[in-house]
Amino acid sequence: MDFPVDHLPGSLQVVQLQDFVAGAAAERGARSPHRHDYHELLWTRAGAGRHSVDGEPFEIEPGTITVIGRGRVHVLERAVGFTGAVVRFESELVLDAPAWLVGGHGALTVEVPPSSAPSLETTIGILGAEAARPADSQSADLLRHFLSALLLWIERWYDGAHAERGDDADVALYRRFVALLERSFAEHHDAGWYADALAVPAAALSRALSTVTGQPTKQLVTDRVMLEAARLLRFTDRTVGEIAYRTGFEDQLYFSRAFKRRYGVAPRSYRDLHRHPSNA
Structure with a gap:
């Protein structure tokens, strides 16, 4: 069985909720399982409820923010006074x-320090206002930087909560892998190189990454390379040949084929479909 997929009307959307009721607590009942073709942050100031991500249950608790990565199977089972x-x-x-935050399997819930909640809500409000206004030459950068601030705060709060007991071993290895991947994806597309650089057997690395993200090493490397290509197509005026070179491909035709396998369309068609208004 395949799942319905939700899509965004733009690159970012903010929805403010007040005393929201959904799922089993609402007359229409819970929505059937579905996927999101985007990442999602769920900030809970008040209320209670329960949802599941990739079949794993998560309680909705006040004072927390939950990160749900793209492609996860999501069901909001119940929400009262959210x-x-x-x-x-x-x-x-x-x-x-902070890219590792949105790459993991399932969802990640982090407690927000009470003193940080006002700054969090202000930044979310700024993001919502920026996303709602007509795009200009600064829009994409502003959205990226305010969003980056949110994710870096979440990373800080996560690290603070795990400072004494440390990460799970697989999560710790995944974070090391992501840091290395961010520095090296354009030069190294081979999964074995990352295993050697991390001094971990290739099978052990792939097993750990699959446990955390649901994907093996090679797929994560390919996805990161293609993500960079998509960013450059969408937000810059570089030619397809230049983008192929910057993402580690010597052959533009091979790059175009790889890009089409990932996104379903050729690079030029992707640019025509998704070019940001500030770069039109």
């Missing part, structure tokens, strides 16, 4: 440093 916000965004807006 007050907060939902931030939805495409992969192309995610800057490099």
